[in-house]
Amino acid sequence: MKENYSAKEIEARWQKTWEDEAVFQPEPDSREKFFLTIPYPYLNGNLHAGHTRTFTIGDAVARFQRMRGKNVLFPMAFHATGTPIVGLSELIANRDPLIWDVYTKLHGIPEAELSSLNTPEKIVLYFRREAKRAMQSIGYSIDWRREFTTTDPAYSKFIEWQYGILRRLDYVVKGSHPVRWCPHDKNPVEDHDILKGEDATIMDFALIKFRMGDKVLPCATLRPETVFGVTNLWLNPDVDYVLCTVNGESWVVSKEAYEKLTFTDRSVAFGSEISGRELIGKKVTNPLTGTEVPILPAAFVDPDNGSGIVMSVPAHAPYDYLALKDLYDKDLTEYGITEDLRQIKFISLIQSPGYGELPAVEAVNELNVADQNDPKAEEATKMVYRREFHNGVLKANTGKYAGIAVSKIKDVLLADLIEQGMAEIFYEFSETPVICRCGTRCVIMMVRDQWFLEYSDPEWKSNVLRCLAGMKIIPEEFRTEFINKVDWLKDKACARRKGLGTHLPWDKEWLIESLGDSTIYMAYYILAKYVNAGMKIDSLPPEFFEYIFMDKGDAARVAGITGIPETTVRQIHDDFAYWYPVDIRTSGKDLVANHLLFFLYHHVAVFPERLWPKAIAVNGFVSLEGQKMSKSKGPLLTLRQAVADNGADVTRLYILGNAEGTADVDWRNDGVEATRAHMERFYNFAREVLADGSIDASADKSLIDRWMLSRLQRRIAEATEAMENIQTRRALQSAFYLLFNDLRWYQRRGGRNQLRAVLSAWVRMMSPFTPHVCEEIWAAGLGEGYASLAEWPAADAALVDERAEKAEDLLERTLKDVQEILTITKSTPAKITLYTAPAWKKEMLRLALDSAQANLGKLDMGALMKQAMATPAIAAHKKDAPKYAQKLAKAAHSLSAEALGLDEFETLTREKAYLADAFGVPVEIFSADEAGEDPKGKSRQAEPGRPAIYIE
RNA sequence: GCGGGGGUUGCCAAGUGGUUAAAGGCGCAGGGCUUAGGACCCUGUCACGAAGGUGUUCGCGGGUUCGACUCCCGUCCCCCGCACCA
Incomplete structure (x- = not known):
């Protein structure tokens, strides 16, 4: 490892290695599979911080599951069908000043490059290349053998097959529907074409x-x-x-x-x-x-x-x-x-x-x-x-x-x-007037003979609801949202005259609307690998898809019709059987009411129940310094810019660590700077540990060693549980920030011998979040192979050491109490004496706890005293007992057994030197049970968990 | 309007009946380290304080409870979706 943390160098190197060594190219095997998908990006601009969030969450989950021993399929593709790309190409060709400004300034496209993007095809090629580079630059563990674009010929065949099925099911019907219409342009008016009245419904x-x-x-x-x-x-x-x-x-x-x-x-x-x-x-x-x-x-x-x-x-x-x-x-x-x-x-x-x-x-x-x-x-x-x-x-x-x-x-x-x-x-x-960009007043036009997906169909709806009922929805609060939206969904026009896309197989005048061709494409990833490898695609009739996806017919016959080798046909079929269904789809919250819903609709329509999706996770957006991002007006932060400025790992750590669930991440430069500082500390810490020749991992474990390992287990357990629920922020709090604090305490208390062990677990826990730096540290001597493929640490309950944690708690609390007294009294101490609680008070606390528990949190002072007096050890302290009993009775509802089960005298005595060092004065420890020097009678204040303090 | 989510200490944010003046981070202040700065480490950061205390807090107003940031009712404010558009 180099002296200084150089994100650029480390990241480029590991990205190349991952690609060269095909680290993320899964094939079916005996392991449990995990199929994760994310809505592919639309190719009318560069990926921005919003995409970055959704994709990075997906990548972290993919990496986490991979390290947990699952065979993970994480593919990516690109969406290009529909009208925006066609519209964009026209605007670029006409050198529309607004578009020019937005694409050069916000999307960072050089002028010369931009002027060449004057056809939809060129735009698709350009942004596809840029998007892929961007995703590689941030280190996503995508299997790129499966990439495709929705305008690919083989994809169109797949869509035609799908719509054939929907037609047969009578889910595609003809009807009319009202649209906003500009009488001058003789066209439906889209949101961004409205000059005035954009809120009108x-x-x-x-x-x-x-x-x-x-x-x-x-x-x-x-x-x-x-x-x-x-x-x-x-x-x-x-x-x-x-x-x-x-x-x-x-x-x-x-x-x-x-x-x-x-x-x-x-x-x-x-x-x-x-x-x-x-x-x-x-x-x-x-x-x-x-x-x-x-x-x-x-x-x-x-x-x-x-x-x-x-x-x-x-x-x-x-x-x-x-x-x-x-x-x-x-x-x-x-x-x-x-x-x-x-x-x-x-x-x-x-x-x-x-x-x-x-x-x-x-x-x-x-x-x-x-x-x-x-x-x-x-x-x-x-x-x-x-x-x-x-x-x-x-x-x-x-x-x-x-x-x-x-x-x-x-x-x-x-x-x-x-x-x-x-x-x-x-x-x-709902409000008038509605004015088109051309200045004409809009009307409501009834579009006739339009093709519809009949989302209102009661049986279809009820199947979607059944699918939802069996799914995990993250966060769970979104389940209601999904159910309500299913209820609300009406028939949806699914064909258009303009744009890119696949023609309706039975009515070639119409193009399939671009949300309607993005519903079950996850199945196509299995196919895409073979298409990309040069499979013959001239003839892909329904029989082909039906054999692969629905297990109908046989491989030999399909091979005959398509000219594809039988072994290949069978392999695709087997691949699909292995990878499907989708285990989780993570997406931004903007897609709930449309894409994610259609995703479910089409799955339940086309596939049998065992192939329905298992889970959906929804995440919020990213804002910039408190401002909403806008692709067309700014501010906008592209993925590549973020990575260029801050490095992949810092970008990932910031975006995953600052919010989770549907809350938005606010991208703030000061926060990113702080994250970078944390990243450097992590790197330097690892470097120092790896270079530390004095670590003796085989030495007997001291109390602080046991404490450190105990804390580590808790952090692992928490992070693991969080990641299982796609809570990246919570996972990082535990796996990164809190563990870091634990390590600081460990080192401050003289711990050392477990540093390598902790670092090993730590690096593996951080690998899904900051994979590059983790590979770097891992390769510097922690383990074999790749950190990306190393085993996610498992929390070992046997290493949880309650006593060690209690002892450290006591020490920390005592330090704080002494500090507080010193602050208030503004005195300079000459000597500090600590008195641990006498045995009889512990005994009494135990009695109080039992009694409170038996009486549902109620504690009768009289009864407690009666019991206490029957206990010889307490009875011997008749004079002090009532006062303590009263205190216990008052706090009856919130008594804690925390202070029991620890020999405080022994603990503090052992740490005498540490305490003396911390305060720079001699420290004496006595038990209140023994007669020690006690000029001010402070020892009587000692309580379980809270030693009395005397400062001279 | 309908539906969903939310308002926590300077900022971001955790917290769903007692272990909570309330995790963690940022910012700020003091100290250490350093030739200095940065980084790093420690301490503090609601108020007051007389030895570890007391008081007042979690949008606002009520209520339930021995006890509420957490439950109930009312109220104000903020964000998101409402479509044929990705």
């Missing part, structure tokens, strides 16, 4: 079809249940309405609504314009109740919201109540309305706690809302809606829906209404 309104003769006046509402309470409709007299034909029916809607309807999957034809005024005063029929209600004028009706016609439920909607009230004293004869509107009877249909018959009226009064133009009207509306939604129950006048909670009724009722032709669904943005 698509909401489904119920469109209730009120009738006026042969005409339909549809009203959009989010509360279809209130159709029972409609007293009138609202129309804006100053708005232009349109008479049009919609799916053969004659509809009246606002002009704006008409425009929107043309983008839906309805067939729509313009009829004529009609002003709101003409319609006001007429009557319409409530489709559900059959009641006739009038159309009244209201200024609050927004033609751009819904159909521009609003149904009025004054009992439950403050706006409706206010608008109606405003009309009470108005002259409406211009609309031909002469009846007294006060005669309109409000219909109450929801019972909710805290409200009487007319919640809208109560809310308006409560908030003192003046009229429909009062801003507080909005507040009142929200208030009523919230309370009724969460606590409301439908009343008897809702017929068969009576008694059902409002929160449960919407979907049921809407489905019923649609079935009876009384309603339709109308999509609307």
